[in-house]
Amino acid sequence: MTNTRNAFRLNRSKKQKIETDKLWIAIQSLELTPEQKRFFENRFWDQYKWFSRKANQNQKRGNKLGIGVLIANTFVTSFAALNIGITGAIKFINISTFTLSICSTIATQVHKRYNFDQIGDEYRVTSEKMKSMFWILIANQASIPENEYLDFVTKVEGIIQGDIERFIVAQTKQNEEQFKNQEKGQQPTNRNF
Known part of the structure; x- marks a missing residue:
């Protein structure tokens, strides 16, 4: 069974390595100036892959x-509903219910606090937006006119800058919350003096 699972994983990873992204193939097929090629291969492609990877991780x-x-929650509810008269089983059920309740509470709070689903969705939207902008840019043309290229670069940089600003705002908000929580925790000790 383990060998079958490992073989499947190896085959899947080989397929993923062999399968080249259509976007990358399109970038390579364009007639680009050295500056454009550098931008598409380094800045655009790297950012697109980063957003896609972060979307997958967070989702x-x-x-x-x-x-x-x-x-x-399902097990906690089930254990709470069980009515067994055996003393050893009751002890096991009580300990299990308590442990699972703690795990559930922690997981719920982590889920609420970090909001991985929403972050993953935002990264997915951003990567798809970048990809669709690229497909629109290269539609029916082998080379890209300079004015369209500059407009595209501006849009891509705007998307990246927007992501950085969202991160800074979220980090600032988190720091402010931590500071407020620290102040609340320290206020009672200051009143005792």
């Missing part, structure tokens, strides 16, 4: 947490 995290919460 997987969100899915795992959601499934964990669902399973833990």
Whole structure:
């Protein structure tokens, strides 16, 4: 069974490595100036792949947490509903219910706090937006006129800058919340003096 699973994983990873992204093939097939080629291969392609990878990572995290919460809540409810008269079983059920309740609460709070699903969706939208802008840019043309290229670069940089600004705002908000929580925690000790 383990060998079959490992063979499947190897075959899947080989297929993923062999399968070249259509977007990359399109970039390589264009007649570009050296500056344009550098931008498309380094800045655009790297950012597109980064957004796609982050979307996948965050969506997987969100899915795992959601499934964990669902399973833990299901077991907690089931254990709470059981009515067994055996003392050893009651102790096991009580400990299991308590442990799963803690796990469920932690997973729920992590899920709420970090909002992986929403972050994954935002990254997915951004990567798809970049990809669609690229396909529109190269539609029915082998080379890209300079004015269209500059407009495209401006849009891509705007998307990247918007993501950076969202990150800064989120980080600032998180720092402010931590500062407020620290102040709340320190206020009672200051009143005792």
